[in-house]
Amino acid sequence: MRVLVKDLKRHVGEEVELLGFLHWRRDLGKVQFLLLRDRSGVVQVVTGGQRLPLPESSLRVRGVVVANAKAPGGLEVQAREIEVLSPALEPTPVEIPKEEWRANPDTLLEYRYVTLRGEKARAPLKVQAALVRGFRRYLDRQDFTEIFTPKVVRAGAEGGSGLFGVDYFEKRAYLAQSPQLYKQIMVGVFERVYEVAPVWRMEEHHTSRHLNEYLSLDVEMGFIADEEDLMRLEEALLAEMLEEALNTAGNEIRLLGATWPSFPQDIPRLTHAEAKRILKEELGYPVGQDLSEEAERLLGEYAKERWGSDWLFVTRYPRSVRPFYTYPEEDGTTRSFDLLFRGLEITSGGQRIHRYEELLESLKAKGMDPEAFQGYLEVFKYGMPPHGGFAIGAERLTQKLLGLPNVRYARAFPRDRHRLTP
Amino acid sequence: MRVLVKDLKRHVGEEVELLGFLHWRRDLGKVQFLLLRDRSGVVQVVTGGQRLPLPESSLRVRGVVVANAKAPGGLEVQAREIEVLSPALEPTPVEIPKEEWRANPDTLLEYRYVTLRGEKARAPLKVQAALVRGFRRYLDRQDFTEIFTPKVVRAGAEGGSGLFGVDYFEKRAYLAQSPQLYKQIMVGVFERVYEVAPVWRMEEHHTSRHLNEYLSLDVEMGFIADEEDLMRLEEALLAEMLEEALNTAGNEIRLLGATWPSFPQDIPRLTHAEAKRILKEELGYPVGQDLSEEAERLLGEYAKERWGSDWLFVTRYPRSVRPFYTYPEEDGTTRSFDLLFRGLEITSGGQRIHRYEELLESLKAKGMDPEAFQGYLEVFKYGMPPHGGFAIGAERLTQKLLGLPNVRYARAFPRDRHRLTP
Numbered sequence: 001m002r003v004l005v006k007d008l009k010r011h012v013g014e015e016v017e018l019l020g021f022l023h024w025r026r027d028l029g030k031v032q033f034l035l036l037r038d039r040s041g042v043v044q045v046v047t048g049g050q051r052l053p054l055p056e057s058s059l060r061v062r063g064v065v066v067a068n069a070k071a072p073g074g075l076e077v078q079a080r081e082i083e084v085l086s087p088a089l090e091p092t093p094v095e096i097p098k099e100e101w102r103a104n105p106d107t108l109l110e111y112r113y114v115t116l117r118g119e120k121a122r123a124p125l126k127v128q129a130a131l132v133r134g135f136r137r138y139l140d141r142q143d144f145t146e147i148f149t150p151k152v153v154r155a156g157a158e159g160g161s162g163l164f165g166v167d168y169f170e171k172r173a174y175l176a177q178s179p180q181l182y183k184q185i186m187v188g189v190f191e192r193v194y195e196v197a198p199v200w201r202m203e204e205h206h207t208s209r210h211l212n213e214y215l216s217l218d219v220e221m222g223f224i225a226d227e228e229d230l231m232r233l234e235e236a237l238l239a240e241m242l243e244e245a246l247n248t249a250g251n252e253i254r255l256l257g258a259t260w261p262s263f264p265q266d267i268p269r270l271t272h273a274e275a276k277r278i279l280k281e282e283l284g285y286p287v288g289q290d291l292s293e294e295a296e297r298l299l300g301e302y303a304k305e306r307w308g309s310d311w312l313f314v315t316r317y318p319r320s321v322r323p324f325y326t327y328p329e330e331d332g333t334t335r336s337f338d339l340l341f342r343g344l345e346i347t348s349g350g351q352r353i354h355r356y357e358e359l360l361e362s363l364k365a366k367g368m369d370p371e372a373f374q375g376y377l378e379v380f381k382y383g384m385p386p387h388g389g390f391a392i393g394a395e396r397l398t399q400k401l402l403g404l405p406n407v408r409y410a411r412a413f414p415r416d417r418h419r420l421t422p
Numbered sequence: 423m424r425v426l427v428k429d430l431k432r433h434v435g436e437e438v439e440l441l442g443f444l445h446w447r448r449d450l451g452k453v454q455f456l457l458l459r460d461r462s463g464v465v466q467v468v469t470g471g472q473r474l475p476l477p478e479s480s481l482r483v484r485g486v487v488v489a490n491a492k493a494p495g496g497l498e499v500q501a502r503e504i505e506v507l508s509p510a511l512e513p514t515p516v517e518i519p520k521e522e523w524r525a526n527p528d529t530l531l532e533y534r535y536v537t538l539r540g541e542k543a544r545a546p547l548k549v550q551a552a553l554v555r556g557f558r559r560y561l562d563r564q565d566f567t568e569i570f571t572p573k574v575v576r577a578g579a580e581g582g583s584g585l586f587g588v589d590y591f592e593k594r595a596y597l598a599q600s601p602q603l604y605k606q607i608m609v610g611v612f613e614r615v616y617e618v619a620p621v622w623r624m625e626e627h628h629t630s631r632h633l634n635e636y637l638s639l640d641v642e643m644g645f646i647a648d649e650e651d652l653m654r655l656e657e658a659l660l661a662e663m664l665e666e667a668l669n670t671a672g673n674e675i676r677l678l679g680a681t682w683p684s685f686p687q688d689i690p691r692l693t694h695a696e697a698k699r700i701l702k703e704e705l706g707y708p709v710g711q712d713l714s715e716e717a718e719r720l721l722g723e724y725a726k727e728r729w730g731s732d733w734l735f736v737t738r739y740p741r742s743v744r745p746f747y748t749y750p751e752e753d754g755t756t757r758s759f760d761l762l763f764r765g766l767e768i769t770s771g772g773q774r775i776h777r778y779e780e781l782l783e784s785l786k787a788k789g790m791d792p793e794a795f796q797g798y799l800e801v802f803k804y805g806m807p808p809h810g811g812f813a814i815g816a817e818r819l820t821q822k823l824l825g826l827p828n829v830r831y832a833r834a835f836p837r838d839r840h841r842l843t844p
Binding site for chain 2: 002019021022038039053054056057058085086087088089090092113114116117122125126128129132133136140143145146147148149150151152153154164165166167168169171173175182185186188189190191192196197198200202213215222223354355356375376378379381382383384385386394411412413414415417420421422
């Protein structure tokens, strides 16, 4: 019966079977040391007079668990039998135990099919899976329905720019930038919906925080009073996501030395106008209508200093910087918000326009062609209730939570301006 | 405080608030009857001397819950106040209460953004969400890790045919047909992985069981003995999926009049050779190496008659009809299986080749170019353990479980040979 590395402490003095990968080896002639890595962790194994295969070979080890204060984790396994299930044929391009995601990203990403095996490389993906699990579980409990909307679409949610083209039989189609329009339609069906799915942005940016394919955690909710309902929902949702990650991926979080954030409860809110005033008058950093990345970073510091909060909602953005479907106020602002986490935008959301004529007007005011949105607009002829939602970028949140230097390490096989493999 | 329709029975005699859509209306002059639909169901509302808006308008209703044996569900709400939150501007293209997915599919699908609101139209999506929830929950408990692999790829998993092309900046890319190669790589990282994500097949078929974009439930598992481990896993997994659907979408299953299947435990297994023999000798339907749809249908009937089982594993397919990465036996068969449910293939799976040289040989034997798979092949130089997996087509399973006449009704916004909208 196989035992996982993390459970060995309950088997001291017993003979166990381990399965895993040869993480590291050292041959002292009569004695060989090796580290065996399985999905749960790494343990030292000692054997004698045995020729060990190359690192990353997969092994079956039978041996006795003994306490050893000098061994990593305070335990080692004295092997009675080591079977090579599948030998590595070549040395790995990067030494997996030394592999650090602080090393040259290009090398790590080029060989990601094997560098991902490193404990620090795989940890962010484990944390992300836990965050997503918390996301779904909280929303399931709130009676949201998971939806699966099309990713090959006729037109974009916000016009034609930034879309990757697809040859769909004889037709021209695009990869969805967002499930925006579909999740709104689904509010008419299930009232409360969410989706966890990839989206694509054909952005030329090649920075440490941009991905061209990323995982979007989308929420949309009907019968709301205003955007405040959405912000309260997001606070409780994020709290459960963080809790689930801490409970089920605590080892990974510790391994990466991450500082877990303050609880996202009663997150401070600043209107866009207040934020601009603070930036100009208090932080000496005047900005235009759009908040630059630097402005967001400064606001993040401000929230930390003033309220001790890692989180900050910036609300009521002006119409000019929000999509056409954003619910407008008479003063030129909108019922919208961004959520900044440690100075990085991880969410954008808001109430949507739910009346047909107002959508038409808004499209025209933005200089967009209502014809291109005909299929989308139709549903607003049929009594769409007040509704709104938001989207969380899973990799950005993971990156920022874990303090990763690059968002690419929060995605198994990132796609960027220059990277289409592995 | 809003009450959902399904909870009204606990509020008889009380005044409640309802939110929802005007499902149907009838004006008798002094008295108006309407059906109000929310995400949980439909209830009759009675009011007097009020002009009702068009169907599908969204409403807030305040009224008293009273027992009424003649009303649907035995209850009605006597309205004190009806507020139109958002009026429908036009009659719906299809009458939602009469909408039946047995009607003309083209009409229903063309106006799907509103026909989906029908109780029978939305029910399969609710059931599917429950099936997927059961899928994830079972695998989470078995220590599988959810993965999110790229959908824009350089090459297909099974060669170049059947792929939709994508313009990825200057490069030619494709939509993933399957996460096959990536989920195998991830076995080296987490040993046990799953993914729930869309895949695409550029098939010309335009039938009631083909979709060009569908949801694939993928599983891959390392350190297996052989494909029997996978079939046992799938039995337990399907049992939990069916149980979750029955527990949380029972109303929807009943609404559709579905006959829930026998429990998928100890599913009978037939080797491909046995299946061929039975088809020829017992069923008078000789076939070649490939089992046709009709052959699968006949085998489904055979399993039902002989074992009383809705399920049948067909195993040990010959190499010629399986992908290059399938683990071969010396007798020309492979460690592979399909799962037929009521005579429809809903899963394909098997053990994979885990040694580099054997993969190379297999590619060559299939007349495929190893160069095109270089990135994939590399990982097999690094001690990949024995492993395998399978994929379940979510819409096909949903269709067959619910007896839907067309797989398109198991997807919110289906994409097919001719359909790219809505």
